[in-house]
Amino acid sequence: MVISRSDIDSFEKRYRTNLINCLSGFKSINLIATRSHEGIANLGLYSQVIHVGANPPLQGVLFRPAVVPRHTLENIYATREFTINQVHRSFYEKAHWTSARWDENEFNKVGLTEEYTENNHAPYVKESAVKALMAFKERHVIQANQTTLLVGEIKELIIQDDLIAADGFLDLEKAETVTVSGLDKYHTTQALSRLEYAKPDKFPEPLSE
Amino acid sequence: MVISRSDIDSFEKRYRTNLINCLSGFKSINLIATRSHEGIANLGLYSQVIHVGANPPLQGVLFRPAVVPRHTLENIYATREFTINQVHRSFYEKAHWTSARWDENEFNKVGLTEEYTENNHAPYVKESAVKALMAFKERHVIQANQTTLLVGEIKELIIQDDLIAADGFLDLEKAETVTVSGLDKYHTTQALSRLEYAKPDKFPEPLSE
Numbered sequence A, B: 001m002v003i004s005r006s007d008i009d010s011f012e013k014r015y016r017t018n019l020i021n022c023l024s025g026f027k028s029i030n031l032i033a034t035r036s037h038e039g040i041a042n043l044g045l046y047s048q049v050i051h052v053g054a055n056p057p058l059q060g061v062l063f064r065p066a067v068v069p070r071h072t073l074e075n076i077y078a079t080r081e082f083t084i085n086q087v088h089r090s091f092y093e094k095a096h097w098t099s100a101r102w103d104e105n106e107f108n109k110v111g112l113t114e115e116y117t118e119n120n121h122a123p124y125v126k127e128s129a130v131k132a133l134m135a136f137k138e139r140h141v142i143q144a145n146q147t148t149l150l151v152g153e154i155k156e157l158i159i160q161d162d163l164i165a166a167d168g169f170l171d172l173e174k175a176e177t178v179t180v181s182g183l184d185k186y187h188t189t190q191a192l193s194r195l196e197y198a199k200p201d202k203f204p205e206p207l208s209e
Helices: A005-010 A013-022 A071-079 A089-097 A106-110 B005-010 B013-022 B071-079 B089-097 B106-110
Strands: A002-004 A030-035 A041-046 A049-054 A057-063 A081-086 A130-141 A148-159 A179-181 A185-194 B002-004 B030-035 B041-046 B049-054 B057-063 B081-086 B130-141 B148-159 B179-181 B185-194
Touching (some): A005 B148, A013 B049, A030 A071, A041 A071, A071 A081, B030 B071, B041 B057, B041 B071, B041 B106, B057 B130, B089 B185
Antiparallel strands (some): A030 A041, A057 A148, A081 A130, A130 A148, A148 B002, A179 A185, B030 B081, B049 B057, B057 B148, B179 B185
């Protein structure tokens, strides 16, 4: 079916939102945690965390336009710190629940646990097996719709030991990390293969590990 | 295991690349196609396509620093057009193969097919069941590592009819759209549930469809 731009613009809002949110394919889903200078923790669910680079180690997050108060962004600008925490099958409904309009600390409301090392002001999510402490680096406002791309640099990682392979690769399937399609559909995964580095003279085969 | 920033900086390059690429969770994987003014098509594989907004309908792509010639970016700047095409189980090895250093048209090299409607200069990938024709809108250079976020606006969609639900949601599992972890591991998915809109007074339940 060919869908023109004028078709898209004429769709009912919910229909358009569902359709356009599905186009990019499966998305990462992460909890971002912050804490205000006053010590109030905040937790939010984001499907727009993106790998930006490995050296220096950088991740980005796209934030919707700030038409309502965004505690996460406010805390990041004030404290320069946040954490990114992978969501697993065991607590994905709780993670989803953080997106309700809570007045204060979503950790307490949904039943997730703040975790602190000696290095972090922003809490980690204790239940997450793969998580990063981030320092705010820069932001870019997308002119087309006033979303904000925020880029952070990794300060520290906490990773469940048995997920790390000898070559640094993480077994996200073992961790039962979930992925999301559209706004609200959650999925686990099944591995097809790791493929070898692509070369012109040879059809790619599974990596021999 | 707590991994400090100095640990990360001391890791062997391949180990660090694998580890950091796994942190954001499962990633979308899409083929981006362009065509030069001279009519030479180009096809590249990207794990950094991101939903930017539904109204206007926008998607973004993060491109690595242009230290080697990037035909995709050059063609986009010259022609202002590109397509984003989901990758499915049936051709994910061919998609992976596009990342080899080909001299010219990757469609021919890997065995994928250019598709044109009356509206596109840049080719769609015929084998893809969910694809978008994009107009270049704006770009932002991430200062921290010179990657480029390119934002495009949707001009047209081609979607396999039986994937679209009554509410606009796409069945990416039926399409066997793949997701990737790290640099090179491909996965299919299994649905857990669609969850209802989150409200403070009620633990989220599966959406009644």
